[in-house]
Amino acid sequence: MGRIREEDYAYATARVRAVEVRLMDDNKINRLLNMTDPQDAVKFLLESGYGADHTDSEKKAAENIEVLFDDELKNTYNFLLEILPSPEPVYLFMRRYDYLNAKLILKAEFLGVNVLERLSHLGTIEPEKLHEYITDRNFDELPEIFSEAIHESIEAFNLTRDPQVIDLILDKASYQNMLSDAMRYEDPFLTKLVKKLIDTANIRIIIRTELLGQPEEFIKKALIEGGNFPVGGSQEFSGQNREKLLQILNEAGLEKLSLKLAKAFENNHGISEIEKILDDYVISYFKPSKFAILGLDPVIAYLFLKETEIKNLRLIITGMVNKIPAEAIRERLRMSYA
Amino acid sequence: MARLNVNLTRMVLTNLKRRLNTARRGHKLLKDKRDELMKKFLEIVKENRKEREKVEKMLMDVHSRFIMARALMSDTHLEEALIYPKQKVTLKASSKNVMSVQVPVFEFETEGQGDRDIFPYGFANTSGELDEAIIALSKVTPHLLRLAELEKTAQLMADEIEKTRRRVNALEYVMIPNLEETIKYIVMKLDENERGNLTRLMKVKDMILEQAHGYKKKMTEES
Numbered sequence: 001m002g003r004i005r006e007e008d009y010a011y012a013t014a015r016v017r018a019v020e021v022r023l024m025d026d027n028k029i030n031r032l033l034n035m036t037d038p039q040d041a042v043k044f045l046l047e048s049g050y051g052a053d054h055t056d057s058e059k060k061a062a063e064n065i066e067v068l069f070d071d072e073l074k075n076t077y078n079f080l081l082e083i084l085p086s087p088e089p090v091y092l093f094m095r096r097y098d099y100l101n102a103k104l105i106l107k108a109e110f111l112g113v114n115v116l117e118r119l120s121h122l123g124t125i126e127p128e129k130l131h132e133y134i135t136d137r138n139f140d141e142l143p144e145i146f147s148e149a150i151h152e153s154i155e156a157f158n159l160t161r162d163p164q165v166i167d168l169i170l171d172k173a174s175y176q177n178m179l180s181d182a183m184r185y186e187d188p189f190l191t192k193l194v195k196k197l198i199d200t201a202n203i204r205i206i207i208r209t210e211l212l213g214q215p216e217e218f219i220k221k222a223l224i225e226g227g228n229f230p231v232g233g234s235q236e237f238s239g240q241n242r243e244k245l246l247q248i249l250n251e252a253g254l255e256k257l258s259l260k261l262a263k264a265f266e267n268n269h270g271i272s273e274i275e276k277i278l279d280d281y282v283i284s285y286f287k288p289s290k291f292a293i294l295g296l297d298p299v300i301a302y303l304f305l306k307e308t309e310i311k312n313l314r315l316i317i318t319g320m321v322n323k324i325p326a327e328a329i330r331e332r333l334r335m336s337y338a
Numbered sequence: 339m340a341r342l343n344v345n346l347t348r349m350v351l352t353n354l355k356r357r358l359n360t361a362r363r364g365h366k367l368l369k370d371k372r373d374e375l376m377k378k379f380l381e382i383v384k385e386n387r388k389e390r391e392k393v394e395k396m397l398m399d400v401h402s403r404f405i406m407a408r409a410l411m412s413d414t415h416l417e418e419a420l421i422y423p424k425q426k427v428t429l430k431a432s433s434k435n436v437m438s439v440q441v442p443v444f445e446f447e448t449e450g451q452g453d454r455d456i457f458p459y460g461f462a463n464t465s466g467e468l469d470e471a472i473i474a475l476s477k478v479t480p481h482l483l484r485l486a487e488l489e490k491t492a493q494l495m496a497d498e499i500e501k502t503r504r505r506v507n508a509l510e511y512v513m514i515p516n517l518e519e520t521i522k523y524i525v526m527k528l529d530e531n532e533r534g535n536l537t538r539l540m541k542v543k544d545m546i547l548e549q550a551h552g553y554k555k556k557m558t559e560e561s
Contacts, residue, residue: 070412110422170460324406329409
C-alpha cells in the first residue's frame with residue numbers, strides 16, 4: 001500500500017478540527033462530576049451531542065447508557081471513515097472489536113451459550129458474519145493473522161480447556177495485526193502509536209502478573225512483541241519485575257514514563273493509578289497533533305480523545321449511579337484533552 | 339381437664355399408670371432436648387450473625403470493586419472477560435446429626451492451580467481493578483457457603499425446637515394432666531366400688547348370722 005500524502009488529509013483534518021471543539025473539556029467534566037442525578041447527566045450528554053441520531057435517544061439513554069456510548073463510538077468511526085481518503089487507519093483500530101467479538105464467540109461456543117446479541121457492532125466484520133465464520137470454521141474471509149490466531153486459540157483451548165489462552169493468543173494477535181497494518185500503511189505516526197499501545201499493554205501485563213504472583217511461563221505467554229522495549233530473549237520477567245521494568249524503560253528512552261511509574265510504585269495506590277498513567281501516556285502522544293495543520297495525526301488523535309472521553313463519562317456516570325465518592329472517580333479520570 | 343374415655347378397671351388403671359410414667363419420663367427427656375437444642379441454636383445464631391456481618395462486608399467490598407471495574411470497561415469487554423469461568427468448584431453436600439436434626443454440611447473443592455489461577459481473561463485489554471474484584475470474590479466464596487450451612491442449620495433447628503416445644507407442652511399441659519385425672523377418677527371409682535363391696539359383704543354377713551343364730555328374734559324375746 002502506497003503512503004498517502006499529507007495534503008490528502010486536508011479535508012479530513014478540517015472536518016476533525018470542526019468537531020473536536022465539541023469534545024468535553026475540563027469544565028464540562030467538572031460539571032458532570034458535580035451532578036448527583038444520573039438522569040441529569042444523561043440529559044447533559046444529550047445536550048452535548050450524544051445520541052443525536054436517535055429520535056428516542058432520551059428514553060434509550062436513560063435505560064442503558066452503554067447503548068449511547070456504543071452509538072457515539074460507532075458514529076465517530078463512521079465519521080472518520082467518511083472523511084478519510086483511505087479507511088485503513090480506522091479499520092486498524094476497529095479490528096480490535098473483531099478480536100473482542102472473536103474471543104466472545106469462541107468462549108460462548110465452548111460454553112454452549114448464545115452471545116450473538118451481545119457482540120460489538122464496532123468491528124470491521126459484521127458480528128453475525130464473524131459468528132458464522134467461526135462456527136463453520138471457515139476463516140477464508142478473515143485476515144491471515146486473525147484466522148491463524150483463531151485457529152491457534154481453538155487448538156490451545158481443546159488442549160488445555162483454559163479460557164484464558166483464548167484471550168492471550170487473540171490479544172497478542174490483535175496487537176500484531178495492528179502493528180502489521182500500521183507498517184503496511186507506512187505512516188510513522190501510526191506505527192509509533194501502535195508501538196506505544198503495545199508498550200502500555202506489556203507494562204500493564206508485567207505489573208499485574210507481578211501483583212498477582214503469576215508464574216514466569218504465564219508472563220512469557222502474555223507479553224506482546226513489537227513494542228519500543230524488548231520483552232523476549234534475555235529480558236525475562238519473573239518475580240520482582242518492577243525494578244527491571246523501570247530499568248528497561250529507561251534504556252528504551254522512556255524515562256518520563258519510567259519516572260511516573262516509579263512514583264506510582266512508591267505511592268502504592270494500587271493498579272488504578274498505574275493504569276491512569278499508562279492511558280495518559282498514550283494520550284500525551286497526541287499533544288503535537290493539536291498543532292498539526294495537515295495529516296493523519298489529528299484524525300487519529302480525535303478518535304483516541306473520543307474513546308477517552310467515553311471512558312471518562314462511563315466512569316463518572318457509573319460512579320454517580322452507584323454513589324461512589326467523587327474523589328475516587330476524579331483520581332481515576334483520564335487526561336481528557338491533550 | 340378432660341378425662342379419658344376408658345373402662346374403669348384395674349387393668350386399665352395399671353396401663354394408665356404405666357403410660358403416665360412413660361409420659362413423665364418422655365416429658366423430662368423432651369424438656370432436656372429442648373433446652374439443649376435452644377443452647378445449640380443460640381450458639382449457631384450467634385455464629386450466623388457474625389458470619390453474615392463478615393460476608394455482607396466482604397460482598398460490599400466485592401461490589402464496589404466490580405463497580406470500579408465496570409466503570410472502566412464496556413459491557414462487551416466485561417462480558418467477554420467473565421463469560422467463561424476458569425476455576426471449577428465442586429460442592430459436596432452431606433449432612434450430620436445434631437440432636438436428632440439432620441443439618442447440612444457443605445464442602446467445596448476447587449480445580450486449578452490455586453488462588454493464582456482464577457483469572458479467565460488476558461491482561462492486555464482488561465482493567466486491573468477487575469483482578470481485585472475477582473480476588474475479593476474468590477475469598478468470599480468459602481464464607482458464603484459457611485453462611486448457607488449455618489442459616490439452613492438454624493432454620494432446621496428452629497423447626498425442631500418448635501416441634502419439641504409443642505410435644506413438651508402437649509405432654510405437660512394435656513397428656514399428663516389427663517392421665518392423672520383419669521387415674522384419680524378410676525382410683526376413686528374403684529375405691530368406691532371397694533367400699534360398696536365391703537358394705538355389701540357386711541350386710542350379707544349380718545344376714546347370714548341372723549339366719550344361723552336368729553339374734554334379732556332372741557333379742558326381741560329377751561326384751
